[in-house]
Amino acid sequence: MAGWPDRRIPDLFGIEHPIIQAPMAGATTPEMVVAACDAGALGSLPCAMLAVEAADRAIAVIRERTRCPLNLNFFCHAPPEPDPVRLLAWRARLAPYYVEQGLDPEAPVPASARAPFDDAYCALVEKHRPEVVSFHFGLPEPGLLGRVKATGAKVISSATTVDEAMWLERQGCDAVIAMGLEAGGHRGTFLGGDMARQVGTFALVPQVADAVSVPVIAAGGIADARGIVAALALGASAVQIGTAYLLTPEAKISPLHRKALETATEADTALTNLFTGRPARGIMNRLMRELGPLSPDAPAFPLAGGALAPLRARTEPQGNADFQSLWSGQAARLARPMGTGALTRRLAEEALAKLGG
Incomplete structure (x- = not known):
């Protein structure tokens, strides 16, 4: 079986597969992060809805259970x-x-x-020294960003336009997440906010890949091996998957939310x-x-x-x-209910099989 054709993200983050478990505030648990990490993906802990003390405890639990690289995610909105x-x-x-x-x-x-990244969160990064720190809604002010980079963490953030991706590269991001309109949860938009002009993932990814020199991570509407292979073909070096992980037993969502995901169509x-x-x-x-x-x-x-x-x-x-x-993203009906680890391994195996076929 052939290996991954583009190893920039696995090599940059120190992971086996070019798959990032999306940081979904309120739904992601330490158990999900650990399982994703141990299956070869980059596990991501969202911190925006966690008080600093709670985030500290969650990170400690993850570090006790796995030595794999970890991503901590923060919001950068202005209060x-x-x-x-x-x-x-x-x-x-x-x-x-x-x-x-x-x-x-x-x-x-x-x-x-929902708290923005600040000095207290930055001190948390300095204490735990995660391998990756990701941001949503842009980046923190230069002083805080410099402190994050001084820990040795790789810095990534979401872009919903080519202009946003180019801005993130100029500020020193090590990779850019190209987030299409299909993605579930909050838009990563930070340079303008006209929702009527949002771009789909598979239109956005190749244009971002052409515009920046850093690796591109595709996000939005990707829930199976076909989406992974398509994203890689369009110039992405990795994918970030969220909605597919919401049907895992490790996800912390209400029974009503889980039921809605199980019956959602592409138009819902x-x-x-x-x-x-x-x-x-x-x-x-x-x-x-x-x-x-x-x-x-x-x-x-x-x-x-x-x-x-x-x-x-x-x-x-x-x-x-x-x-x-x-x-929820638009590809909820492609999600398969199974454990986080099993899902991650299946996504990787099926994508590699298609790439090697």
Whole structure:
């Protein structure tokens, strides 16, 4: 059986296969990361929804269980300016749902927990010295980025356009993730945000590969060996896979989310800003249908989610997912429920077989 035709990413990261388990905040567990690592992929721990102390404990668990290279992922958004008028308007938009569920529309709103990369997170990187550090929504300010690179970590980030990819290379990224519109979860967009002009993965990857000299990692709509081989043929050196890992037993998602993934078709997802304030791809539900997936009323990221938390807490035990985010890419129906390690090995074996055939 032939080996991987492009070894730039395996050699750069010190991994066996050019596969990155996507860092999916809220769904990824240390168990998923360890299993992906031990199967030869790059395991990724998302830290944006973890307090520093919780992230520290999770990293310690991973390091105890595997010596394989590890990726720590962080968000780089700027904290939003207070906008009481917009927050009040959002609460008013949601008030009918509160009344319907017997909740007080004027009750205090819980905080939304998505923190940007800062000095405390940077100290965590310096303490644990992961082999790779990835960012979403651009890169941190130069001082923090310099400290990350000083640890010896390889730095990568997501680009949704050629311009973003070129900018990331100029700032010193060791590789660029070309993230197409098919991908589940939050867009990595940071230079402009017109969702109507988002580019698909297999149109974006070759253009990014032509524009930058660093290796390119394809992300979005890749869930089986065919997608891996296609991405490599278009100039990617590796792939980042997310949605396919959500059906593994190691994924920490609600039973309702898992059920939605198991029945989702290619046409069941949409980009929405209702759950966090920033566009992200998820499976359509009642809130998205009734308010429209993208609403100008949603507060800036990450504040939109706070007012939805009581609605989710009330309705989820009732067996409905009307008010919870159901992140998913467009290739959910290609996902196969199996363990993270088994899935990773099968993806690699089947892709290598196609490449060698």
